[in-house]
Every structure is written in C-alpha cells, then in structure tokens.
Amino acid sequence: MSWIKVFAHDLRCGLLRRRYLLAPALVILECFYIGDWAVALGMKPYLGDLILYMFRGKEVFGSGISDAADLPLPWFLIMGGILLLNLDYMLYDLTNAGQQVIVRSRSRFGWFLSKCLWNLLSTALCFGIMILTAVLVTLYYGGELALTNHPGLSSLLFGPYVEGEIVVTVRQTLAAGLLTPLTTMAALSMLQMTLCLFMKPVFSFLICQIQLVLALFWKSPLCLGEGAMAMRSSWVATDSFGPQYAGVSTYAALVFAAAVLVLCVIAGTVKFRHTDILGLEE
Amino acid sequence: MLIEMNDVTKTIKGALILDRVTLRFESGRIYGLQGPNGSGKTMLMRLVAGLIRPTKGEILIDGKRLGHDMDFPPSLGLLIENPAFLPGYTGKRNLELLAELQARVGDAEICQALRDTGLDPEDRRKYRKYSLGMKQRLGIAAAIMEKPDLILLDEPTNALDEKGVEEICGLIRRERDRGALVIVACHDREILEGLADEIYAVAEGRVERRAT
Numbered sequence: 194m195s196w197i198k199v200f201a202h203d204l205r206c207g208l209l210r211r212r213y214l215l216a217p218a219l220v221i222l223e224c225f226y227i228g229d230w231a232v233a234l235g236m237k238p239y240l241g242d243l244i245l246y247m248f249r250g251k252e253v254f255g256s257g258i259s260d261a262a263d264l265p266l267p268w269f270l271i272m273g274g275i276l277l278l279n280l281d282y283m284l285y286d287l288t289n290a291g292q293q294v295i296v297r298s299r300s301r302f303g304w305f306l307s308k309c310l311w312n313l314l315s316t317a318l319c320f321g322i323m324i325l326t327a328v329l330v331t332l333y334y335g336g337e338l339a340l341t342n343h344p345g346l347s348s349l350l351f352g353p354y355v356e357g358e359i360v361v362t363v364r365q366t367l368a369a370g371l372l373t374p375l376t377t378m379a380a381l382s383m384l385q386m387t388l389c390l391f392m393k394p395v396f397s398f399l400i401c402q403i404q405l406v407l408a409l410f411w412k413s414p415l416c417l418g419e420g421a422m423a424m425r426s427s428w429v430a431t432d433s434f435g436p437q438y439a440g441v442s443t444y445a446a447l448v449f450a451a452a453v454l455v456l457c458v459i460a461g462t463v464k465f466r467h468t469d470i471l472g473l474e475e
Numbered sequence: 476m477l478i479e480m481n482d483v484t485k486t487i488k489g490a491l492i493l494d495r496v497t498l499r500f501e502s503g504r505i506y507g508l509q510g511p512n513g514s515g516k517t518m519l520m521r522l523v524a525g526l527i528r529p530t531k532g533e534i535l536i537d538g539k540r541l542g543h544d545m546d547f548p549p550s551l552g553l554l555i556e557n558p559a560f561l562p563g564y565t566g567k568r569n570l571e572l573l574a575e576l577q578a579r580v581g582d583a584e585i586c587q588a589l590r591d592t593g594l595d596p597e598d599r600r601k602y603r604k605y606s607l608g609m610k611q612r613l614g615i616a617a618a619i620m621e622k623p624d625l626i627l628l629d630e631p632t633n634a635l636d637e638k639g640v641e642e643i644c645g646l647i648r649r650e651r652d653r654g655a656l657v658i659v660a661c662h663d664r665e666i667l668e669g670l671a672d673e674i675y676a677v678a679e680g681r682v683e684r685r686a687t
Contacts, residue, residue, distance in 0.1 A: 198575060199576070199639060201575075202572070203570075205561075206561060242479075262662040288559075289559040290559045290561055290569075292526065292553070292555070292559065292562055293527075293559070293560075293573055293617060294573070294576060295547070296524060296525070296526070296547050296548075297553050297573060297576040297577050298549045298554055298576060299545070299549065300546055300547075301546045302546075353600065394640050420485070466546075467528055467542075469487065469521075469526070469527040469528065470526040470527060471487075471521070471526075471527065472517075472555070
C-alpha cells in the first residue's frame with residue numbers, strides 16, 4: 194500500500210483541525226502594535242514592516258548595544274505557539290484511529306514518513322495563516338502589501354542596530370522574514386516530533402523551548418532559533434560591533450536548519466522501527 | 476496461517492509484562508485468552524499485531540519473523556482496547572476510509588460487515604453520537620470487513636447486552652469457519668468457554684493452556 198494513502202489520512206485528521214484558528218492570535222497583537230506606531234508617526238505600515246517585526250527576535254546579547262536579559266515575548270509566542278500546535282498530533286493519532294491505519298499500511302517507515310510530511314505542512318500552514326493575518330492588518334491600516342519596510346519605521350524594527358533610515362529589500366525580507374524563519378521552525382518542529390519518540394511530549398516541548406532561549410542569549414551557529422530572527426541576519430547585525438556579534442548568514446542558517454530537519458527524519462525513522470505502540474491507558 | 480511465539484519475553488520500563496511465552500496458533504481456530512485486568516492479555520495481542528516488539532524471543536508468521544521480515548502481519552483485523560474512529564464521520568464512512576488504505580473491499584463488503592455486526596449502513600449519525608455498544612460493534616466490523624486471515628479481538632463483548640454477545644459470538648464462529656485465525660481476549664471465562672477452541676490463562680505474565 195502506498196504511503197500516500199496514509200498521508201491522505203493525516204491531511205484529513207491532522208490538518209483539518211480547529212486549533213489552527215489560534216494561529217492569528219499569536220501574531221495579531223504584534224501586527225496592531227506596529228500598525229498603531231506607524232499611524233502615531235503619521236505613516237502607513239507596509240506588509241514587510243509587520244513581517245519583519247513578527248520575526249525580528251532579539252539583538253545579539255552582550256553586544257553592548259542592549260544587554261537587557263528580556264525575552265522578546267512576541268517572537269517567543271510565535272515560535273512556541275507553532276511548536277505547541279504541532280506537539281500532540283503524532284502521538285494522539287498513534288493511540289487512536291491511527292492504530293487501524295498503521296496496521297493496514299503495514300509499514301512503520303511509510304507511517305512515520307507521512308507524519309514528517311504532515312509536520313512540514315502543518316508548520317507551513319501556521320506560518321501562512323500568520324502572514325495572512327499580517328496582510329489583513331496591513332489592509333486595515335491602508336498600508337501597502339509590499340515586501341519591504343517603511344524607511345521611517347527602521348528604528349522601531351531594528352532598534353539599536355540601525356541609526357537613521359534603511360530600506361530592506363524584497364529579497365532580504367523574503368530571506369530573513371519568511372524563508373529562514375519558516376525553515377528554522379520546520380526543523381525545530383521536526384526535532385520536537387522526533388524527540389517525542391524518545392521521551393514524553395512535555396519534555397520534548399521544553400527542550401525545544403530551551404533551544405529557543407539559548408538562541409536568544411547565546412550566539413552560536415548550533416542554536417537553531419537564530420536563523421528565525423531577522424535582527425540576527427548578517428545584513429542587519431553587521432560586524433560593526435565586532436566580528437563576534439555579527440549576524441548569521443541566511444544561507445548558513447538555511448543549510449543548518451535543513452540538515453537538522455533531515456537528521457531528525459532519519460533518526461525518527463530508525464527509532465520508530467522499534468517503538469512500542471501502546472494505548473492511552475498503557 | 477501459522478503463528479509461533481518462541482520464548483517471548485516483554486518488559487516495559489523495567490516491568491515484566493510477559494515471561495518466556497511459547498505459543499502456537501493455527502488458522503481455522505478460535506483461541507481464547509482469559510485473565511484478570513492487567514494480566515498481559517492485551518500486550519500479548521499487541522505483540523502478535525506487531526504494535527510492540529518482544530524484548531526477548533521471536534514471533535514467526537508463516538515462518539517469517541515479525542519485526543524483521545515484516546512490520547505487521549500481512550492480513551490483520553484488529554480491535555484492541557477501545558474502538559477509535561474519526562468522530563465527525565458516520566460509521567460507514569469511517570470503514571470506507573479504512574478500506575481505502577488496502578483497497579481490498581468495496582461498498583458491498585463494508586455494508587455486509589455493518590449488517591453482520593447489527594449496524595445499519597444507512598445510519599447517518601456521526602460516530603460521536605454512537606452509544607458504547609454501537610462503537611464496539613463498529614470496532615468489530617472494522618476488524619472483519621476485509622476478511623483477514625488473522626483477527627485479534629480484545630474484549631469484543633464489552634458494552635454489549637446478552638443478545639449482542641450472542642450475535643458477536645456467532646459472527647466470530649463464522650469467521651473461524653471461513654478459515655480465519657481468531658484470538659479473543661476476554662476476562663469473562665463463561666463467554667470464552669462457549670466460544671473458543673482453546674483457552675489460555677494469562678496471569679502475571681505467564682500463559683498456560685486450560686482444558687476446554
């Protein structure tokens with residue numbers, strides 16, 4: 194039997210869920226925050242402003258620019274929210290109707306591969322809903338649906354890194370505001386799902402949250418969350434504060450996230466081959 | 476079909492669930508597993524279904540090693556623990572979705588399985604509106620609809636009234652007569668004695684054959 198039929202089951206059961214309606218709630222406050230600021234300054238926000246603000250993250254900690262140990266709550270809410278939305282489907286399915294599906298599929302590999310694809314799609318769906326929310330808020334304020342920023346909002350978007358006005362190109366917005374955060378989140382979500390095969394989901398979720406916190410306060414190429422922060426992009430965080438505070442290249446962040454994603458799929462496939470499939474009460 | 480469990484031990488998180496179990500199951504017979512809750516009946520069925528792996532020993536299905544040569548038995552109908560279906564679909568639609576996975580049976584077989592278990596194929600109620608007894612019947616219908624060679628039923632008479640128990644026992648016998656290998660776990664000794672060709676007592680992880 195083709196794993197595509199198992200995937201159809203996952204699309205039906207895993208993607209048609211009311212919980213995705215929570216995705217707009219994760220970003221709507223940030224969107225209105227930047228919109229209100231723009232209006233207060235006599236401007237109309239661009240779509241790029243909202244997207245870059247949603248995924249701006251936090252400047253390099255210890256760079257001397259801002260050493261405040263504060264969490265960028267909007268960014269954390271978005272990242273943590275996507276992880277939470279993706280947390281339980283695989284195990285829920287495995288202890289419910291999915292048991293009938295897996296024995297009929299006759300392939301653990303196919304079943305897990307289908308869950309990996311579901312995970313990618315689910316992350317992309319959350320992301321898409323968030324961007325759609327940003328589009329609607331931009332229209333609400335009468336702004337332009339342009340993937341660039343309003344120069345007058347530069348300091349609001351990038352805080353202490355930017356003096357004066359800068360224009361973020363469409364390519365930079367696509368890379369640092371869309372593609373890299375999406376790939377990074379997909380990798381983190383896949384890591385979380387794979388870890389669920391080794392430990393309880395709550396611990397898997399916590400490990401990914403810790404990974405995000407480490408990415409905020411510890412600058413390292415091994416911190417997966419760094420690529421999901423527009424402020425850590427090398428074209429914003431230049432090495433003007435010293436090479437150790439320079440941002441990550443979009444290319445490197447994409448390659449690292451893709452590598453983690455592939456490794457998680459391989460590790461999950463190997464582990465799931467020997468995983469005991471138990472019921473809820475066991 | 477021939478299933479051989481050779482010296483199978485299963486531990487989960489350090490707890491001994493099954494201890495050196497050696498059994499042999501053949502087609503055309505009903506095997507009963509009888510024992511109190513927590514004795515290991517369900518785990519034994521999960522092992523045969525390929526859902527869990529033995530810690531020691533091996534399970535052979537027609538000479539092929541489960542977990543090595545195959546992930547799951549090639550022709551399996553299963554009702555383990557409580558039946559679980561998609562709550563927003565009718566019983567028939569749930570069976571159709573499951574049947575699509577293997578594409579072995581069509582509408583006629585699905586309707587027949589529903590009727591055999593006392594359900595109405597035309598019933599438009601969603602699964603979430605089903606009574607416990609109806610859910611149980613739908614679980615059994617899912618297990619038999621594809622006419623599998625191996626049928627595993629864990630407490631199939633749960634939530635059924637006396638008439639329902641008789642109907643389901645008759646259905647299980649017909650599956651046996653068709654040539655299927657049926658393993659039924661039940662804590663009710665009386666039901667098993669009237670149904671099974673062989674009964675095995677499961678207690679504290681050990682399995683012993685009982686006279687029938």
